[in-house]
Amino acid sequence: MSAATPVLQNDLLLRALAREPVPRTPVWMMRQAGRYLPEYRATRERAGSFMDLCRSSELACEVTMQPLARYPLDAAILFSDILTIPDAMGLGLHFVEGEGPKFERPVRDSSAIRALRPPDIARDLGYVTDAVRVIRRELQGRVPLIGFTGSPWTLATYMIEGGSSRDFARAKALVYDDPAAAHHLLDMVATAVTQYLNAQIEAGAQAVQIFDTWGGALSTPAYQAFSLHYMTRVIEGLIREHDQRRVPVTVFTKGGGQWLELMADSGCDALGLDWTTELGDARARVGHRVALQGNLDPAVLNAGPAAIRSEVERVLASFGSGAGHIFNLGHGITPGVPPEHAGAMIEAVHELSPQWHESS
């Protein structure tokens, strides 16, 4: 797309990910295109099912753009679901109101795992790369577009459990009783994830993020063997430069605050942090190697604008002066947040962050 590509007008995100000086801290929100926005709910209603919304590149583009119309955000993130890959592997994804994602055909044992076939990314997930292209066109270079995927471990837990889980009884029983079968599954999923992110990058994603939502449920050695190992393999297989620009990779393991040093060894450019880790501590530990993204507790957005502003101030101060910080929530924005509270957070980042960049 290089010939027709419009110039990127706001490259704060990419510069911060590269730990280059910026005049203020860039900001975006995980799940920024989501249910807290009335305009999202209206599009969602029109679309039919949640997966119909994901599968329509026009509608996925529409909801991707909605938060950018409301707020001065520094990035767009592809609207999609983390479970598109297992869906493309024939597990039958659907959503049950109030219960989250479900698979009709979970893979419960070794023989179900061995019977799995990898997805054909171009054929089965073309709707995602189509959406990336449509969004890039619509963005006109205003801000960069972030592509994303679930981590191999996170996808595997849903594939084995058949949906969300509190204690991952089945997935962990497999890991401990039949590690070879677990590795076989993770290996196949990691290959698919790599191809999937590369397809997004080729279609125009200018940065990518790996969401490891459930890595934090593992013990340290199990995290290394069954989650981090496969994220590292994915990163090794990624296109790291496209359209004459580096494509930075962010790894976000929710609950992974104890493992930042290990995560920074994965080859990623940035770590996403949930709100339980102090940015200042994280910076002291790994800030010389990677950029840091986060980490306001999303629950703070249920409080009023004054409290939000004061917590934004605290998060900025915790990172301190200089480059390498991307402001974000510590997890996705929740459906009940009043949109003006999200606005108060973004405004506070715009107002309060320049002082931390004055020397740069």
Added chain:
Amino acid sequence: MSAATPVLQNDLLLRALAREPVPRTPVWMMRQAGRYLPEYRATRERAGSFMDLCRSSELACEVTMQPLARYPLDAAILFSDILTIPDAMGLGLHFVEGEGPKFERPVRDSSAIRALRPPDIARDLGYVTDAVRVIRRELQGRVPLIGFTGSPWTLATYMIEGGSSRDFARAKALVYDDPAAAHHLLDMVATAVTQYLNAQIEAGAQAVQIFDTWGGALSTPAYQAFSLHYMTRVIEGLIREHDQRRVPVTVFTKGGGQWLELMADSGCDALGLDWTTELGDARARVGHRVALQGNLDPAVLNAGPAAIRSEVERVLASFGSGAGHIFNLGHGITPGVPPEHAGAMIEAVHELSPQWHESS
């Protein structure tokens, strides 16, 4: 009770909590008297409601003793619920099948908090201290009895949310919007918790544990201000010697692995660790100050005996040689675990741990 008190025959737990040499690692399980045991389910059925079971000192004693009849455990833990204090404050605790605890009258705002009255421990929670006395009599000095409480923050979240919560939207909105009201509530609850644990100690509890189930949902500064601060205050107010023996205090913040140094400053004798923290790392960080309890992933008990044994071996090796380790799960045992799997874990601790104590 000193005159009639039988000699404690198995003091491995108390010695390990004092970081004194022991011939093998003591072991008990969080929620060891629980639904995974068919004999528990039978007593529970006879009792009527879950709170009827807690309120009958005879039945609470019966279920407390059940795991000791099955397994060579090194401690009994009082059978009760963490929410007895808010129940005694008039919030109306009940249990909804599959949904966990619910309060009929949650405290939703500042005025509801200001209207709260502290419980009268002797009058409203005498059934708990009665149970402690009955269990001590029944134990005949076989193993020590552990008393417990929920942490002030954990109790407050249930009181505000009215039950379990995924993101603590209401409790955190209170913390950020009206910290004075949150502190007022936590102050009252902390005083009640202190009196409650002291009543358990006077009735015969030989060690106590504070379960901070939801402290890990907070940011680091919020954890310090709204959870750890109040646990520290509770510990400062506790009877630390009774019947000529030190009464050790264990603090367990699930998801608190990043805060071990802060927790060790609370004045506690031991830290409970969930399975995401490596015991060896924790020992290097705080093992010169406190004993460590944990931390097998309870989900490992869904795997077979060979896998269980190998994970027990790994946990023991992670702590390494010497005193100060109490083997436990990293969280409560789950209802679906086959009882023989719990037995395999306990047997493995008995068989494999002596080698780590040979020099002592």
